[in-house]
Amino acid sequence: MGILELEALNVGYGSRAIVRELHLEVAQGEMVALLGPSGGGKTSILKTIAGLLPPLSGTIRINGQMVNQVAAEKREVVLIFQKPLLFPFLDVGENIGFGLRMQGIHGARAAREIAEMAELTGLGGLERRKIQQLSGGQQQRVALARGLVLRPSLLLLDEPLSNLDPDLRQQMRELIQAVCRQTRTTTLFVSHDQSEALMLSDRVALLLGGSIRQLGTPRELFYRPADREVAAFFGCSNLLEGVIMDRHFSCAGLPLALPLPSTQPSAQVEGKRCIVAIRPEQIELAGGGADTLTARVESLSFEGALTRLEVRLGSCRLTVLSPHPGPSPGSDVQLAIPASAIHVLPCP
Amino acid sequence: MFQPLPESPAQAGTAPGRLRLLMLLGPALAIILLFFGGGIFLGILQALGYRPGAGGGSLSLSHFAAVFTDPDFSTSLLMTLYIATVSTLAAALCSLPLALLLTRLAATSSWINVILQIPLTVPHLVIGICISLLLSPAGLVSRLLSWSGLIAGPAAFPLLVNDTWSVGILLSYIWKEIPFITFMLVAILKNSGQELEEAAQTLGASPWQRFRHVTLPLLAPNLRGACLIVFAFSFGAFELPFLLGKTFPMVLPVWAYRNYSDVDLMARPEGIAIGLIIAAVVICAILLSQGLTRMTSRQGTAR
Numbered sequence: 001m002g003i004l005e006l007e008a009l010n011v012g013y014g015s016r017a018i019v020r021e022l023h024l025e026v027a028q029g030e031m032v033a034l035l036g037p038s039g040g041g042k043t044s045i046l047k048t049i050a051g052l053l054p055p056l057s058g059t060i061r062i063n064g065q066m067v068n069q070v071a072a073e074k075r076e077v078v079l080i081f082q083k084p085l086l087f088p089f090l091d092v093g094e095n096i097g098f099g100l101r102m103q104g105i106h107g108a109r110a111a112r113e114i115a116e117m118a119e120l121t122g123l124g125g126l127e128r129r130k131i132q133q134l135s136g137g138q139q140q141r142v143a144l145a146r147g148l149v150l151r152p153s154l155l156l157l158d159e160p161l162s163n164l165d166p167d168l169r170q171q172m173r174e175l176i177q178a179v180c181r182q183t184r185t186t187t188l189f190v191s192h193d194q195s196e197a198l199m200l201s202d203r204v205a206l207l208l209g210g211s212i213r214q215l216g217t218p219r220e221l222f223y224r225p226a227d228r229e230v231a232a233f234f235g236c237s238n239l240l241e242g243v244i245m246d247r248h249f250s251c252a253g254l255p256l257a258l259p260l261p262s263t264q265p266s267a268q269v270e271g272k273r274c275i276v277a278i279r280p281e282q283i284e285l286a287g288g289g290a291d292t293l294t295a296r297v298e299s300l301s302f303e304g305a306l307t308r309l310e311v312r313l314g315s316c317r318l319t320v321l322s323p324h325p326g327p328s329p330g331s332d333v334q335l336a337i338p339a340s341a342i343h344v345l346p347c348p
Numbered sequence: 349m350f351q352p353l354p355e356s357p358a359q360a361g362t363a364p365g366r367l368r369l370l371m372l373l374g375p376a377l378a379i380i381l382l383f384f385g386g387g388i389f390l391g392i393l394q395a396l397g398y399r400p401g402a403g404g405g406s407l408s409l410s411h412f413a414a415v416f417t418d419p420d421f422s423t424s425l426l427m428t429l430y431i432a433t434v435s436t437l438a439a440a441l442c443s444l445p446l447a448l449l450l451t452r453l454a455a456t457s458s459w460i461n462v463i464l465q466i467p468l469t470v471p472h473l474v475i476g477i478c479i480s481l482l483l484s485p486a487g488l489v490s491r492l493l494s495w496s497g498l499i500a501g502p503a504a505f506p507l508l509v510n511d512t513w514s515v516g517i518l519l520s521y522i523w524k525e526i527p528f529i530t531f532m533l534v535a536i537l538k539n540s541g542q543e544l545e546e547a548a549q550t551l552g553a554s555p556w557q558r559f560r561h562v563t564l565p566l567l568a569p570n571l572r573g574a575c576l577i578v579f580a581f582s583f584g585a586f587e588l589p590f591l592l593g594k595t596f597p598m599v600l601p602v603w604a605y606r607n608y609s610d611v612d613l614m615a616r617p618e619g620i621a622i623g624l625i626i627a628a629v630v631i632c633a634i635l636l637s638q639g640l641t642r643m644t645s646r647q648g649t650a651r
Contacts, residue, residue: 073550087544
C-alpha cells in the first residue's frame with residue numbers, strides 16, 4: 001500500500017528554494033516519472049520525500065499521513081540512488097538483506113526473502129559473491145533488490161540507469177518495470193532521459209525551471225504539450241504563430257491554411273492568435289497532390305532510422321524527420337501535413 | 349571481420365607487464381632491501397656477537413639470553429606495551445568521534461583542519477620539551493595554578509612528568525597521533541561514508557544501527573591500519589620516554605639506546621638485541637591483527 005501526496009512543497013538547501021510549489025499525487029501501484037534537465041532539483045525532491053533533506057515548506061503525505069517530521073528510517077520509503085551505494089564489506093546476499101537485518105528479521109525467513117528477491121532481479125546464485133566482483137549492472141540490480149525486499153510503501157529511483165551502457169539500460173528498464181508491476185510498488189522515479197520516462201511511467205511530470213510544467217500520460221506530454229517549452233523539450237521545434245479561422249490555421253508565411261484535427265475543440269480557439277506545434281516526424285514527404293506543400297530543402301542530416309531535414313516553406317522554416325534519406329540539399333520536396341499532426345497550444 | 353583486441357601490456361600476467369611492474373617497484377625495493385634489509389642483517393650479526401673492530405668473535409645467542417634473563421626486562425617490556433597500547437587506544441577513541449564530527453561539519457571544518465595539522469608537523473622531541481615545560485612540578489601550569497591560589501603550592505601539583513603512570517608521555521603521544529588517525533578516517537568518510545549512511549537510512553537503519561553496521565565496518569580496515577602504525581611507532585620510539593619517562597623502569601627503546609651508547613663496548617650487542625626484540629614484538633602485533641581480521645571476516649560470512 002502506498003499513496004504519495006505532495007502539497008505546495010518547496011525544496012532546497014538553506015533558504016534557497018530549487019523547486020517551488022510542487023503538487024503531485026502518486027496513486028497506489030502507479031509509476032510516475034519526474035522528467036527534467038539535469039541540475040533541476042529532481043534529486044533534491046526525492047531526498048526530501050525520503051526524509052534525507054528537510055522540506056523548506058509544504059506537506060508530504062504517505063498513505064494519508066503527514067510525514068514531514070518523521071525520520072527517514074521510519075518512512076517506509078526506499079530511495080535507490082544514481083550510484084548503487086552497496087556496502088563494500090558485505091556480500092550480495094548480505095547487502096540485499098541489510099534492511100531486513102535492521103528490522104531484526106534473521107534466519108530462515110530472511111534467507112527465503114533474500115533468495116526470492118535475488119531470483120526476481122536475476123541475481124539468483126550470486127548471493128555469496130563479493131560486491132567488487134559484480135558488473136555495474138549487477139550492482140545496480142543488487143541496489144534494487146536491497147530496496148524492494150523491504151516491500152516499501154514507496155520506491156524512489158534516482159536515475160538508476162544513467163551509469164549503465166545502452167544495452168544494459170534497456171534490460172534494467174524492463175526489469176524495473178516488471179518487478180514494480182509484479183510487486184505493485186508505488187514508484188516515483190527521476191530521469192533526464194525522455195525516452196526512459198515515456199517508456200517506463202504511467203504518468204510523467206515535466207519539471208522545468210523549478211516547477212512542474214505539465215503532468216500527464218506520456219502520450220499527452222509528447223503529442224499535446226502545454227506550452228512551447230514543453231514542446232521544445234520533447235524535440236518539437238516547429239512552432240508557428242498564426243490565426244485560427246473556420247477550423248483552419250493560417251500563418252503569414254504559409255501558402256496554405258492547415259485544417260485542425262477533429263479532436264480539437266474549436267470554441268476556445270476560434271478567431272484567436274495561437275501557436276501551433278507540429279511534430280517533425282508527423283510531417284510526411286509526399287509524391288504530390290492537392291493538399292501538399294512545396295518546400296525547399298536547406299540542409300539535411302542523416303541520423304540513422306530517420307533523416308532530419310530543415311526545409312523552407314514560404315517564409316517559414318520547418319524541421320522534418322523522415323524515414324526517407326532521399327532528398328538532397330537545394331532540391332524541392334512535397335510535404336503533407338495531416339490534420340492529426342497539428343496541436344494548438346492553449347492560448348494565453 | 350573483427351579482430352580480437354590485443355591484450356593490454358599492463359596486465360600483470362604477461363611478460364612485459366611483469367617487467368613494467370618490476371621497473372616501477374624497483375627504486376623503492378632497492379632502498380628497502382639495501383638499507384632496511386642490510387641494516388637488519390648487520391644488526392642480527394652484531395647482536396649475535398660479531399664485532400667488526402675486534403677481529404670477528406664467535407656468534408652466539410648469549411646477548412639475547414642476557415637480555416631475556418635480566419630481571420628488569422619483563423618490567424621494561426610491560427612498561428613499553430602499556431605506553432604503546434594505552435596511547436594508541438586513547439588516540440583511536442578520540443579520533444573516531446572527531447572524524448565523524450569533521451565529516452558532518454564539512455563546510456566549516458577548514459579551520460579545524462588547520463588546527464589538526466599542527467600536531468602533525470611538530471616533531472616528537474619538541475612536544476616532549478613543551479610538555480616538560482608545561483607539566484613538570486616547576487612548569488607553567490603548576491606555577492599558574494599556585495599563583496592563582498587553586499593549589500597550595502607547586503609541591504601540591506600532581507606528578508605528570510617522569511611519573512609512574514607516564515602521563516606526560518601518554519598525553520604527548522595522544523596529542524600527536526589523534527590528527528594522524530583522524531585524517532586516515534576522514535579520507536574514507538569523505539569518500540563514501542555519508543552516501544552509504546543515507547542509503548542505510550532509507551533502508552530503515554536507526555542512527556545507532558548506521559554507526560554500528562555501516563560506519564564502523566567501513567572504517568575498520570583504516571582504523572586498524574592507523575592503530576598499528578601508531579602502536580608500532582610508539583612501541584619503538586625513543587625521544588618522548590627519554591625526555592619524559594622515569595629512570596626506572598626504562599622503556600625498551602631507551603634501554604636499547606643506553607646499552608648501545610654505553611662506554612663499555614661489550615654492552616652494544618645487547619642494545620642491538622633489544623632493538624631486534626622491539627621489531628619482533630611489532631611484527632607479532634601486525635600478524636595478530638591480520639589474524640583477527642581474517643577471523644572476524646570469516647565470522648561475518650558465516651552468519
